[in-house]
Amino acid sequence: MARPRQCRRVGSMPESNYFKPRGIPLSMLEEVILTIDEFEAIRLADLESLYQEQAAEKMNVSRQTFGRIIESAHKKVAEALVKGKALKIEGGEIEISAMRKFRCHDCQHPWELPYGTGRPSECPSCKSGNIHRAKEDRGFASGLGREPGRCCRTTQEER
Numbered sequence: 001m002a003r004p005r006q007c008r009r010v011g012s013m014p015e016s017n018y019f020k021p022r023g024i025p026l027s028m029l030e031e032v033i034l035t036i037d038e039f040e041a042i043r044l045a046d047l048e049s050l051y052q053e054q055a056a057e058k059m060n061v062s063r064q065t066f067g068r069i070i071e072s073a074h075k076k077v078a079e080a081l082v083k084g085k086a087l088k089i090e091g092g093e094i095e096i097s098a099m100r101k102f103r104c105h106d107c108q109h110p111w112e113l114p115y116g117t118g119r120p121s122e123c124p125s126c127k128s129g130n131i132h133r134a135k136e137d138r139g140f141a142s143g144l145g146r147e148p149g150r151c152c153r154t155t156q157e158e159r
Contacts, residue, residue: 007095008037009060020086032080035092038073101134
């Protein structure tokens, strides 16, 4: 019997979940599916330049598992680029990061709060009420309709 798959922690959802070659009608394209945990692995390793051990810790997986995830992700992205296929980002067994990010638009002070604590009424730094979710965190909490920290299998239809 196979070991149950451990949820992978994700810090942010993709702003765009579909990429296609320019000038080719969608109906003529093959798709490559990149899971959300593979997207997160690319974000951590390639964009944030984290070592595999650090990235694995952020995703709540072993370093070896992270290595397999990033290898699969790189192969899928390469296939889409080299063979001119569309890249669709969806699915996977993930858990949402347990913190929400806010930013004050008056003093630019960033801070985090755990899910379930309600919306803050003012900036902890300047006491302004002109606060918003941080750009990288917008749409993240309600995007999947799941409780924070709960493992879920996602599909495009759920978002």
